[in-house]
Amino acid sequence: MISIATASTFVRGRRAMPPRFRRWSFALSCLNIAVLCSGCPDRSSSEPADETPPFAGTDVQIVLPAELNLAPSWTPGLEDWAADASASYTVNEFDFSVPRGEREERFAALQQSAPTLLLLPAPLASTLVADGQVAAIPKSSVADPALGWEEVAPPVRKALGFVGDRPTVLPVTCSPLVVYCRLDLLQASGRTRPETWEEYDALVSSIAEWAPGLSAIEPRGAGSLASLFLSRAAASATSPTQFSFELDVSTGDPLIATPPFVQTLEQMIALNPMLAPESATASFADCANAFRCGRAAIAIGTFNDSPVALCDPPMTSGSGFPFETLPLPGRRTVFDRDASEWKALDGNLLNQPILVGFSGLCVCVLDGATEIEQQAAWNLWARLSQLQSDGIIPALPGVSCRVSPTGDANSATAAGSGAPGAALGSQAALLNSPHLIAELPCSGREPMLAALNESLNRALQDGMNAQEALDSAAASWNRIIDETGRPQVLNSYRLRRGLSPIR
Numbered sequence: 001m002i003s004i005a006t007a008s009t010f011v012r013g014r015r016a017m018p019p020r021f022r023r024w025s026f027a028l029s030c031l032n033i034a035v036l037c038s039g040c041p042d043r044s045s046s047e048p049a050d051e052t053p054p055f056a057g058t059d060v061q062i063v064l065p066a067e068l069n070l071a072p073s074w075t076p077g078l079e080d081w082a083a084d085a086s087a088s089y090t091v092n093e094f095d096f097s098v099p100r101g102e103r104e105e106r107f108a109a110l111q112q113s114a115p116t117l118l119l120l121p122a123p124l125a126s127t128l129v130a131d132g133q134v135a136a137i138p139k140s141s142v143a144d145p146a147l148g149w150e151e152v153a154p155p156v157r158k159a160l161g162f163v164g165d166r167p168t169v170l171p172v173t174c175s176p177l178v179v180y181c182r183l184d185l186l187q188a189s190g191r192t193r194p195e196t197w198e199e200y201d202a203l204v205s206s207i208a209e210w211a212p213g214l215s216a217i218e219p220r221g222a223g224s225l226a227s228l229f230l231s232r233a234a235a236s237a238t239s240p241t242q243f244s245f246e247l248d249v250s251t252g253d254p255l256i257a258t259p260p261f262v263q264t265l266e267q268m269i270a271l272n273p274m275l276a277p278e279s280a281t282a283s284f285a286d287c288a289n290a291f292r293c294g295r296a297a298i299a300i301g302t303f304n305d306s307p308v309a310l311c312d313p314p315m316t317s318g319s320g321f322p323f324e325t326l327p328l329p330g331r332r333t334v335f336d337r338d339a340s341e342w343k344a345l346d347g348n349l350l351n352q353p354i355l356v357g358f359s360g361l362c363v364c365v366l367d368g369a370t371e372i373e374q375q376a377a378w379n380l381w382a383r384l385s386q387l388q389s390d391g392i393i394p395a396l397p398g399v400s401c402r403v404s405p406t407g408d409a410n411s412a413t414a415a416g417s418g419a420p421g422a423a424l425g426s427q428a429a430l431l432n433s434p435h436l437i438a439e440l441p442c443s444g445r446e447p448m449l450a451a452l453n454e455s456l457n458r459a460l461q462d463g464m465n466a467q468e469a470l471d472s473a474a475a476s477w478n479r480i481i482d483e484t485g486r487p488q489v490l491n492s493y494r495l496r497r498g499l500s501p502i503r
Contacts, residue, residue: 173398211297
């Protein structure tokens with residue numbers, strides 16, 4: 001049991017299953033009585049006793065995000081599993097929202113208690129994977145339909161779930177960035193949906209013409225700016241024929257000071273005066289909320305980030321408006337690193353990669369657990385997943401990474417308060433895009449992203465030249481890479497990109 005400030009042990013159990021989870025047991029008991037009464041022969045005393053459940057006596061240490069307050073409502077499901085498995089469990093609630101330095105210190109203390117099963121934000125799962133602390137999912141668990149591994153959209157599995165060719169992390173909720181756009185105002189002004197970043201920039205720059213009185217807002221706050229920048233840069237910095245993005249996959253050298261990144265930052269600087277002032281501190285949820293509350297006509301935020309808009313003053317039921325959620329724009333020219341020049345894509349195609357891994361929730365099992373503890377942990381999560389699917393315990397907030405056989409996301413996509421009948425884009429189409437990319441999936445990722453965020457703010461808020469700001473970020477990245485160990489950073493990056501490590 002731990003007692004650190006940001007984590008608390010909630011419950012340990014091997015108790016009787018609550019009645020509502022044991023209805024099937026009553027039916028089976030009646031059937032057994034009927035069979036006995038019909039004259040079944042007595043069993044010989046030499047017959048073996050019932051087999052011991054495979055996880056009998058195993059204790060699974062679970063970590064859940066404290067901010068979601070899942071433990072009280074999930075307790076029946078946990079006890080359901082514990083009773084059937086003759087096992088026990090311990091739930092530790094951990095506050096993942098605290099600042100990085102404090103979180104790292106206290107998470108290290110939490111790990112001393114040997115947790116097994118972790119439900120945690122996707123960026124932290126990526127960090128644990130890159131640092132080699134996560135065990136591969138056992139083959140028997142991968143094959144368990146209740147776990148839902150095969151139902152996760154294949155591109156999401158590839159980007160976030162695999163380490164090399166081994167299933168390792170189970171993505172649970174996914175929220176790629178999208179553009180929220182007022183469809184009615186676009187149509188009234190004769191404008192069209194933005195497909196390229198140039199078209200998006202033109203809409204933001206002319207916001208006063210087609211949406212007078214409304215604003216454009218982007219998530220440029222401390223926790224979102226680096227992800228927005230990388231999401232935008234990906235369209236020109238990721239050639240369809242090359243693997244390198246933030247780092248060179250051959251050397252591990254940072255690429256963020258190269259032409260496509262510099263061009264991206266220059267365009268973001270030029271857009272600064274046209275954005276709502278609150279963009280400088282806005283999160284993904286802030287932007288979605290500003291749009292849904294009718295303050296912005298165009299915004300970038302995570303898909304379905306806030307199903308209920310918290311508006312002040314509250315919106316009335318008749319004050320909704322039609323809108324669309326669109327994939328982030330792309331580019332028709334990309335930077336070819338081999339030739340060191342810009343090239344137009346054949347056939348005027350659109351390069352439209354989608355960054356993932358900066359939001360959402362994942363499940364993983366730490367490699368310090370024994371083999372039987374690992375199997376028990378995944379068996380427990382499969383039970384919880386099934387109970388969530390059946391509506392018996394509350395599902396996780398957000399949009400599910402699972403996609404049904406028809407290609408639809410299993411989780412409903414709500415328009416949000418104040419926007420009844422809004423036309424939402426397809427979350428399933430986003431998650432099934434073949435161009436999903438994990439955000440900086442390597443050791444040292446958190447300090448590297450923090451350094452990038454600081455350099456971006458020097459350019460966007462303090463007026464530093466884009467090239468100078470990104471040169472500074474690249475220098476910080478090189479220092480962090482060397483301190484972490486260049487082979488470790490490079491190989492962790494290559495494995496998550498689907499490449500073999502360099503020995």
